[in-house]
Amino acid sequence: MNVLLIGSGGREHALAWALTASPLLTRLYCAPGNAGIAEVAECVAIGVDDHAGIIAFAKANAIGFVVVGPEQPLVAGLADDLAAAGIKVFGPSRAAAQLEGSKGFTKDLCREFAIPTGTYGRFTDAAAAKTYLATQKLPIVIKADGLAAGKGVVIAEGWDAANAAVDACFEGIFGAAGAEIVIEEFLEGEEVSFFALCDGQHVLPLATAQDHKRVGDGDTGPNTGGMGAYSPAPVMTPEMTRRTMDEIIRPTVAGMRQRGTPFKGVLFLGVMITSDGPKLYEYNARFGDPETQVLMMRLRSDLLAALLATADGVLNTFDVRWSDDAALSVVMAANGYPGDYVKGTEIRGLEAAGAVDGVEIFHAGTVRRDGRLLASGGRVLNVSARGRTVAEAQARAYAAIDLIDWPDGFCRRDIGWRAIARETGAARSKGGG
Ligand code: AMP
Numbered sequence: 001m002n003v004l005l006i007g008s009g010g011r012e013h014a015l016a017w018a019l020t021a022s023p024l025l026t027r028l029y030c031a032p033g034n035a036g037i038a039e040v041a042e043c044v045a046i047g048v049d050d051h052a053g054i055i056a057f058a059k060a061n062a063i064g065f066v067v068v069g070p071e072q073p074l075v076a077g078l079a080d081d082l083a084a085a086g087i088k089v090f091g092p093s094r095a096a097a098q099l100e101g102s103k104g105f106t107k108d109l110c111r112e113f114a115i116p117t118g119t120y121g122r123f124t125d126a127a128a129a130k131t132y133l134a135t136q137k138l139p140i141v142i143k144a145d146g147l148a149a150g151k152g153v154v155i156a157e158g159w160d161a162a163n164a165a166v167d168a169c170f171e172g173i174f175g176a177a178g179a180e181i182v183i184e185e186f187l188e189g190e191e192v193s194f195f196a197l198c199d200g201q202h203v204l205p206l207a208t209a210q211d212h213k214r215v216g217d218g219d220t221g222p223n224t225g226g227m228g229a230y231s232p233a234p235v236m237t238p239e240m241t242r243r244t245m246d247e248i249i250r251p252t253v254a255g256m257r258q259r260g261t262p263f264k265g266v267l268f269l270g271v272m273i274t275s276d277g278p279k280l281y282e283y284n285a286r287f288g289d290p291e292t293q294v295l296m297m298r299l300r301s302d303l304l305a306a307l308l309a310t311a312d313g314v315l316n317t318f319d320v321r322w323s324d325d326a327a328l329s330v331v332m333a334a335n336g337y338p339g340d341y342v343k344g345t346e347i348r349g350l351e352a353a354g355a356v357d358g359v360e361i362f363h364a365g366t367v368r369r370d371g372r373l374l375a376s377g378g379r380v381l382n383v384s385a386r387g388r389t390v391a392e393a394q395a396r397a398y399a400a401i402d403l404i405d406w407p408d409g410f411c412r413r414d415i416g417w418r419a420i421a422r423e424t425g426a427a428r429s430k431g432g433g
């Protein structure tokens with residue numbers, strides 16, 4: 001079967017890498033792709049928002065299946081348009097992608113189906129929002145309702161900051177995404193990224209991961225799209241996984257089905273493990289980035305078969321296997337990210353870095369020009385490694401990074417610190433001291 005993958009980041013490189021291992025695959029294309037993806041797929045210069053171009057390419061190249069990576073085309077209805085053209089697709093409809101496209105939509109769904117999440121209010125004007133704010137406790141979370149590339153969330157520690165965040169949203173700093181806001185209770189706990197394939201009716205949980213959203217070591221500084229990730233997430237015990245499935249995922253899938261907008265694709269939950277158990281703080285309607293990079297390093301089953309089973313509605317007959325190894329991925333970003341950064345700087349040494357035992361390097365924002373590899377985005381490389389423990393995977397990833405010659409890039413040096421502290425603690429108590 002010929003497959004067309006939509007997207008251009010590290011998530012798509014990891015998906016492409018896993019898809020090429022499938023015996024079901026004939027040719028893999030990626031629109032638009034990047035320099036790393038070009039090593040495993042044929043990249044085609046079609047934008048993710050060019051639905052007509054994607055459909056025309058799929059028809060002309062006997063594409064049997066389209067896999068959509070990013071959220072924007074899903075929220076814009078690419079899956080609906082492909083389905084209407086008779087092309088099989090992995091990814092939710094526009095109506096189902098509202099779980100990510102509108103934070104208020106998700107909060108209302110949680111209320112209707114008694115899914116544990118923080119208390120909230122939805123507002124379309126600043127005065128009403130501020131009146132509600134005055135009845136709440138600090139810290140408080142202010143979110144733009146729509147897609148804001150991971151930037152639309154403010155956690156305010158004080159009233160001035162909270163009121164300023166409300167004003168900023170309605171003054172348009174997030175564009176149309178901020179025309180409505182959600183004010184949400186701050187949830188205390190440890191964050192987990194949890195993934196489940198859903199075919200509209202059946203659910204197949206995938207592995208767990210944690211990412212590091214802040215730009216600086218020690219989880220400090222501004223939020224980013226994610227500076228690194230690891231899997232599994234040790235805080236996600238079998239009991240927490242069971243509760244997350246029963247209390248959050250199953251009611252969501254049943255609720256979306258009941259409303260006539262079944263969710264088909266991968267549901268990505270941001271879950272806070274609180275003292276009362278798992279609480280949802282956000283849904284995404286797609287794979288995580290950089291969580292997918294570590295999931296793909298641990299996946300032992302055929303990804304293409306799993307995604308086809310999702311699209312075909314037969315997940316009840318399907319299962320996936322994972323390596324017992326841990327995996328960890330470190331994001332290398334261009335200096336200045338997540339603020340302004342320089343583009344077009346040269347990266348050298350990837351061959352030696354990629355040869356380190358257990359290491360795979362996924363490209364998130366690169367182009368090749370005249371034989372040189374250049375950075376073309378904020379997050380540029382995902383240096384990923386497998387290991388028997390998170391600590392071993394971390395050591396391998398940083399050994400590879402130390403071989404990369406890119407003075408214009410940086411990375412965090414502590415990805416995985418929480419899991420490694422847990423591993424160290426467990427080893428110490430096993431050793432009796
Ligand atoms: P998002 O852009 O929705 O991924 O949110 C960014 C970050 O804000 C998340 O990774 C969480 O760390 C944090 N966050 C979002 N909602 C809440 C909440 N209700 N309580 C605490 N932290 C939150």
Ligand code: GLY
Nearest residue numbers: 211226288289290
């Ligand atoms: N790593 C978080 C996300 O993909 O939204």
